[in-house]
Amino acid sequence: MTYIDEIKNLVVQKNPSEPEFHQAVHEVLDTLRPVIEENEAHYRRDAILERLVEPDRLIQFRVAWVDDAGQVQVNTGYRVQFNNAIGPYKGGLRLRENVYSGIVKFLGFEQIFKNALTGLPIGGAKGGSDFDPKGKSDREIMAFCKAFMSELYKYIGPDIDVPAGDIGVGGREIGYLYGQYKRLTHRHEGVLTGKSLSFGGSLARTEATGYGLLYFADAMLRANGLSFKNQRVVISGSGNVAIYAAEKAGQLGATVVALSDSSGYIYDEAGIDLAAVKEIKEKRYGRIVEYLDIHPQAQYSADDGIWSVPCDVALPCATQNELNLEDAKKLVANGCKAVAEGANMPTSREATEYLQEQKVLFAPGKAANAGGVAVSALEMSQNSERQVWTFDKVDDKLKTIMEDIFAKSDEAAKRFGFAGNYVVGANIAGFERVIAAMQSQGV
Numbered sequence: 001m002t003y004i005d006e007i008k009n010l011v012v013q014k015n016p017s018e019p020e021f022h023q024a025v026h027e028v029l030d031t032l033r034p035v036i037e038e039n040e041a042h043y044r045r046d047a048i049l050e051r052l053v054e055p056d057r058l059i060q061f062r063v064a065w066v067d068d069a070g071q072v073q074v075n076t077g078y079r080v081q082f083n084n085a086i087g088p089y090k091g092g093l094r095l096r097e098n099v100y101s102g103i104v105k106f107l108g109f110e111q112i113f114k115n116a117l118t119g120l121p122i123g124g125a126k127g128g129s130d131f132d133p134k135g136k137s138d139r140e141i142m143a144f145c146k147a148f149m150s151e152l153y154k155y156i157g158p159d160i161d162v163p164a165g166d167i168g169v170g171g172r173e174i175g176y177l178y179g180q181y182k183r184l185t186h187r188h189e190g191v192l193t194g195k196s197l198s199f200g201g202s203l204a205r206t207e208a209t210g211y212g213l214l215y216f217a218d219a220m221l222r223a224n225g226l227s228f229k230n231q232r233v234v235i236s237g238s239g240n241v242a243i244y245a246a247e248k249a250g251q252l253g254a255t256v257v258a259l260s261d262s263s264g265y266i267y268d269e270a271g272i273d274l275a276a277v278k279e280i281k282e283k284r285y286g287r288i289v290e291y292l293d294i295h296p297q298a299q300y301s302a303d304d305g306i307w308s309v310p311c312d313v314a315l316p317c318a319t320q321n322e323l324n325l326e327d328a329k330k331l332v333a334n335g336c337k338a339v340a341e342g343a344n345m346p347t348s349r350e351a352t353e354y355l356q357e358q359k360v361l362f363a364p365g366k367a368a369n370a371g372g373v374a375v376s377a378l379e380m381s382q383n384s385e386r387q388v389w390t391f392d393k394v395d396d397k398l399k400t401i402m403e404d405i406f407a408k409s410d411e412a413a414k415r416f417g418f419a420g421n422y423v424v425g426a427n428i429a430g431f432e433r434v435i436a437a438m439q440s441q442g443v
């Protein structure tokens, strides 16, 4: 059995019933074959892969809070501090009913490579809870966030572990979490990113993941003789990543015709009115179907069929495994030329392989959505120097970082004979940086 196959089996055996974690590890390890085969003897001696797939620690805790009816509710909180070879642990917090250790571990594992690709000093982590924010009052959200931070604060710090947002965690939640951290520790410091501009947030962090996705996708299109000009774009989700991906797509000359949420999708042939979506999602915390109240000419489908909408470029920006083989076949049949992942692992492995076989350009999430965490690292820099940079300064740096990630992924793919396979390129480029740091620091 090869070293890689041994480790794949080990991960399944040691982490039973965690299919998302297995999926993320298997996909990465399989693409690393050429590097691992070249260095197998000393990687085995140093147990490099065994160390890479075993988190430094997984913290799990009870979160008890009181709902509006006076009933005590109990959720489970998690933080996986996966690997800090490159810098302090860094990665978001997800609030969603399906969060459990397998989701947190898959996200934390992906985050190691993503953060390495940014070139900035940040290690990999992720966390969250099975709390479902849908339909909760503002007071309930605050009560939950305070209870969550009352335990998490013991394990984090600006040079230890710096959480941020992910699904269900935006500026409002980061504010409540930060307030509780400050109350408990008596310290005003850069312990979270994605903060409001009024207390240490960075300009352009809100836009960063979506804008960064478009900077990466644009670099990929241009390298292949294409561009966003006059292209039809379909984007899943309508949260932070999707909204700002749509905004930048419009600025690059494309027309976004569809967006979704977990209940269904809207299709607007004239191009989605983003101001309306922002009003519904960022202010009212409403559902995407409400778009029809403002634009009755648009169509709404209460299903997950968004990938049947014809497009030139597809940007999955909602959640893991939301684009499967059947969806990929529909995209190809409709002439889709490129898929770029704004979400983490949104495309199933079979769908990814099918798209690549069909010569659809494919940008993997851990490279293409790294703009959010990259600007989070820039927020940490601003907090450390007690400075606030302009929007343009942060946005320029973001663009440079994303173009650099594309160049690194492209170069690594070519170096190992996989030109144009950005999945292989991104995994190898991220792996090389993490392994170099781990080896320099000994066991």
Ligand SMILES: NC(=O)C1=CN([C@@H]2O[C@H](COP(=O)(O)OP(=O)(O)OC[C@H]3O[C@@H](n4cnc5c(N)ncnc54)[C@H](O)[C@@H]3O)[C@@H](O)[C@H]2O)C=CC1
Binding pocket: 165, 166, 167, 168, 169, 170, 209, 236, 237, 238, 239, 240, 241, 242, 260, 261, 262, 263, 304, 317, 318, 319, 320, 322, 342, 343, 344, 369, 370, 372, 373
């Ligand atoms: N916020 C960030 O900076 C970053 C987020 N990501 C990833 O991007 C994805 C989206 O995150 P955010 O936009 O931050 O979260 P969000 O909570 O702001 O938005 C998530 C959106 O996806 C929709 N959604 C969830 N499940 C769905 C489904 N099965 N089908 C269709 N829509 C669905 C929700 O209704 C919501 O509109 C996640 O995979 C996250 O891990 C990746 C990098 C950074």
Ligand SMILES: O=C(O)CCC(=O)C(=O)O
Binding pocket: 090, 091, 092, 093, 114, 162, 163, 164, 165, 166, 193, 344, 369, 370, 372, 373, 374, 376
């Ligand atoms: O900004 C951050 O630290 C985390 C972003 C994140 O969770 C992600 O890249 O998936």
